[in-house]
Amino acid sequence: MSELYDVMILGGGPAGLTAGLYAGRSRLKTLLIEKGAPGGQIALSADVENYPGQLLEGETGVSLAGRMAEQCARFGVERRTDEIRQAELKGGVKRLVGGGGEYLARTIIIASGASPRPIGCENEKEFTGRGISYCATCDGAFFRGLEVYVAGGGDSAVEEALFLTRFARKVTIIHRRDALRAAKSIQERAFANPKIAFLWDSVVVRADGDDVLSALTVKNVKTGALTEIRASREDGMLGLFGFVGHLPSTELFREQLPLENGYILTDEDMRTAIPGVFAAGDVRVKSLRQVVTAAADGAIAAVQAERYLAEQ
Numbered sequence: 156m157s158e159l160y161d162v163m164i165l166g167g168g169p170a171g172l173t174a175g176l177y178a179g180r181s182r183l184k185t186l187l188i189e190k191g192a193p194g195g196q197i198a199l200s201a202d203v204e205n206y207p208g209q210l211l212e213g214e215t216g217v218s219l220a221g222r223m224a225e226q227c228a229r230f231g232v233e234r235r236t237d238e239i240r241q242a243e244l245k246g247g248v249k250r251l252v253g254g255g256g257e258y259l260a261r262t263i264i265i266a267s268g269a270s271p272r273p274i275g276c277e278n279e280k281e282f283t284g285r286g287i288s289y290c291a292t293c294d295g296a297f298f299r300g301l302e303v304y305v306a307g308g309g310d311s312a313v314e315e316a317l318f319l320t321r322f323a324r325k326v327t328i329i330h331r332r333d334a335l336r337a338a339k340s341i342q343e344r345a346f347a348n349p350k351i352a353f354l355w356d357s358v359v360v361r362a363d364g365d366d367v368l369s370a371l372t373v374k375n376v377k378t379g380a381l382t383e384i385r386a387s388r389e390d391g392m393l394g395l396f397g398f399v400g401h402l403p404s405t406e407l408f409r410e411q412l413p414l415e416n417g418y419i420l421t422d423e424d425m426r427t428a429i430p431g432v433f434a435a436g437d438v439r440v441k442s443l444r445q446v447v448t449a450a451a452d453g454a455i456a457a458v459q460a461e462r463y464l465a466e467q
């Protein structure tokens with residue numbers, strides 16, 4: 156029989172790590188399951204400057220997440236690296252099953268977050284890892300001295316475009332509208348950066364190349380005109396980074412929990428429709444998906460899990 160935990164947390168992003176911190180401090184027997192490195196999406200960010208109290212020069216998502224994970228471990232939270240493929244949420248004991256076996260707990264906090272939404276162009280899969288990327292921190296350095304294109308117009312797209320100017324010769328932001336959605340302060344930095352150019356009212360419709368990405372076809376959404384962008388002969392390749400939103404990681408729960416556009420519905424105490432099951436962070440229906448709101452959700456979920464256990 157597998158060990159029975161008080162709280163089981165699915166996901167080691169900011170929501171899961173904060174839930175772990177609070178559950179651990181409450182001396183609940185807590186297990187956190189994460190399929191990759193700690194940090195979730197924020198580990199993809201090269202620059203974090205809007206987490207309160209965080210004023211370290213050069214703070215990256217990885218460094219911030221690393222400290223969160225250390226703080227969580229300090230309070231005795233156990234951690235397993237595993238990808239969960241099955242979940243049974245009903246009843247007094249919740250069950251998750253991954254490649255490493257089954258995990259049981261009296262409560263579960265779902266903090267499985269989201270993953271980058273594909274750009275939506277032809278041949279996207281073929282060129283992922285061969286010119287197309289969704290993580291500037293991970294892959295930016297491969298494009299040193301080359302031309303790079305960024306699809307998107309929100310905070311992440313513009314922040315990551317700014318980061319990519321450290322490596323790329325030129326960074327062009329391709330945005331489907333004629334104005335950015337990013338916060339004004341981020342926009343100002345982008346407009347002032349001589350290495351950044353903009354392609355407005357446009358979307359990438361096709362990626363091409365032999366072995367690596369060397370051409371993009373871009374469509375003007377207002378006129379329908381198609382333009383082909385080719386890497387110069389000397390460069391031989393170009394980069395395309397996608398920051399066009401996210402897809403919630405909720406496939407496991409589709410049949411068990413009410414969802415809205417794929418996101419889990421909760422009340423403001425992070426309770427889902429099933430007693431003892433809580434959801435926190437980007438995975439749930441909410442208006443702002445950021446580290447600060449994910450951390451806040453994680454804290455609330457852990458406190459509510461503790462109350463639920465006390466009432467049982």
Ligand SMILES: Cc1cc2nc3c(=O)[nH]c(=O)nc-3n(C[C@H](O)[C@H](O)[C@H](O)COP(=O)(O)OP(=O)(O)OC[C@H]3O[C@@H](n4cnc5c(N)ncnc54)[C@H](O)[C@@H]3O)c2cc1C
Pocket residue numbers: 165166167168169170171188189190191192193194195196197198199200201202203204205206237238239240266267268269270311315404435436437438444445446447449
């Ligand atoms: C490029 C980029 C830049 C960003 N910049 C900022 C910023 O500057 N400031 C800011 O506040 N926010 C930023 N964000 C948003 C922020 O990263 C997210 O809001 C935050 O990470 C959400 O945390 P979370 O814990 O809810 O989910 P996530 O960070 O998505 O973490 C979920 C975790 O669950 C794990 N998981 C999912 N399914 C399973 C499974 N089946 N089995 C095991 N593990 C699983 C995943 O591996 C992941 O680690 C950025 C996001 C991106 C993509």
